[in-house]
Amino acid sequence: xxxxxxxxxxxxxxxxxxxxxxxxxxxxxxxxxxxxxxxxxxxxxxxxxxxxxxxxxxxxxxxxxxxxxxxxxxxxxxxxxxxxxxxxxxxxxxxxxxxxxxxxxxxxxxxxxxxxxxxxxxxxxxxxxxxxxxxxxxxxxxxxxxxxxxxxxxxxxxxxxxxxxxxxxxxxxxxxxxxxxxxxxxxxxxxxxxxxxxxxxxxxxxxxxxxxxxxxxxxxxxxxxxxxxxxxxxxxxxxxxx
Numbered sequence: 001x002x003x004x005x006x007x008x009x010x011x012x013x014x015x016x017x018x019x020x021x022x023x024x025x026x027x028x029x030x031x032x033x034x035x036x037x038x039x040x041x042x043x044x045x046x047x048x049x050x051x052x053x054x055x056x057x058x059x060x061x062x063x064x065x066x067x068x069x070x071x072x073x074x075x076x077x078x079x080x081x082x083x084x085x086x087x088x089x090x091x092x093x094x095x096x097x098x099x100x101x102x103x104x105x106x107x108x109x110x111x112x113x114x115x116x117x118x119x120x121x122x123x124x125x126x127x128x129x130x131x132x133x134x135x136x137x138x139x140x141x142x143x144x145x146x147x148x149x150x151x152x153x154x155x156x157x158x159x160x161x162x163x164x165x166x167x168x169x170x171x172x173x174x175x176x177x178x179x180x181x182x183x184x185x186x187x188x189x190x191x192x193x194x195x196x197x198x199x200x201x202x203x204x205x206x207x208x209x210x211x212x213x214x215x216x217x218x219x220x221x222x223x224x225x226x227x228x229x230x231x232x233x234x235x236x237x238x239x240x241x242x
Contacts, residue, residue: 001206001207001209002207003025003028003029003206004029004030005031006025006029006031006079007030007074007075007076007079008033008074008081009032009035009067009074009116010025010032010034010035010081011066011081011083011112012035012057012083012084013034013036013083014041014042016083016195017129017177017202018036018083019034020198020199021198021199021202023045023050023199024196024202025203025206026049026050028203031051031074032049032051033050033051033052033053033074034050034051034052034053035055035066035070036054036084037055038054039054042054051073051074053065053069053073054066057104057107057108057111058103058108058111059111060111060114060115063111064115067115076119077124078123079124079126079127079206080112080113080116080120080124080125080126081129082113082127082128082129083129084104084109085104085105085129086100086101086103086104087144088100088143088144090140094143098142101143101144102147105144105150105151106147106150109128109151110154113126113158117162117167120167123166124166124167124168125169125206125209126162126167126170127170127172127202127206128171130148130155130172130173131145131148131173132173132175132220134147134148134152134173135149135152135223136226136227136229136234139238155170156171159171168209169211170205170209170211171211171212171213172202172213173212173214173215173223174198174214174215174219175191175193175216175218175219175220176191176219177193177194177198178194190218190222191218191219191222198215
């Protein structure tokens with residue numbers, strides 16, 4: 001896919017992967033609009049190159065208003081990239097934290113899809129940024145991992161469902177990336193990469209019209225192996241030592 005002139009909406013682009021990806025796509029010739037809750041951050045990211053529209057993905061009416069605004073500014077919409085996300089480590093199980101993960105990562109994605117899919121009828125692409133955390137259960141990431149697993153499943157179903165309409169679906173499963181989301185993590189983050197590296201990998205995946213991309217390659221191999229580990233052995237390996 002040639003990105004020149006493509007009208008792309010990046011949701012969750014006030015920092016991190018979304019911000020880096022918006023600039024990468026702009027450099028490849030796309031017309032890009034970015035959205036998030038923090039208008040001041042959006043303006044910093046956009047400069048004089050990108051269109052902006054604030055959005056709260058947990059509020060469906062907010063998503064509808066932003067989608068209309070973005071379509072007006074860009075003259076339509078070809079590609080949606082959902083990069084909004086929430087992460088908090090759960091040392092003890094916390095239903096309130098679990099609900100916030102659901103609200104942003106899963107309901108936020110559903111609200112955005114509900115608004116955007118009709119605008120893509122006849123062609124386009126949906127790009128959902130999930131995570132390798134959705135591949136296996138990880139202590140401390142119960143809420144985040146569950147929502148990322150759900151995203152992976154949802155995007156896989158939509159890939160088949162929307163194919164007759166000419167809509168591609170790309171699932172993005174990053175490993176650790178240097179962002180605001182990961183900067184407070186106190187645990188080891190193997191194979192961590194910078195946001196601009198992630199952005200290049202995602203833009204390449206869009207151009208290739210891939211179904212799924214996982215990066216970096218070391219994390220891809222590690223998680224492929226992790227999926228083969230028997231459940232009992234996986235639990236034993238991750239059980240905290242007293």
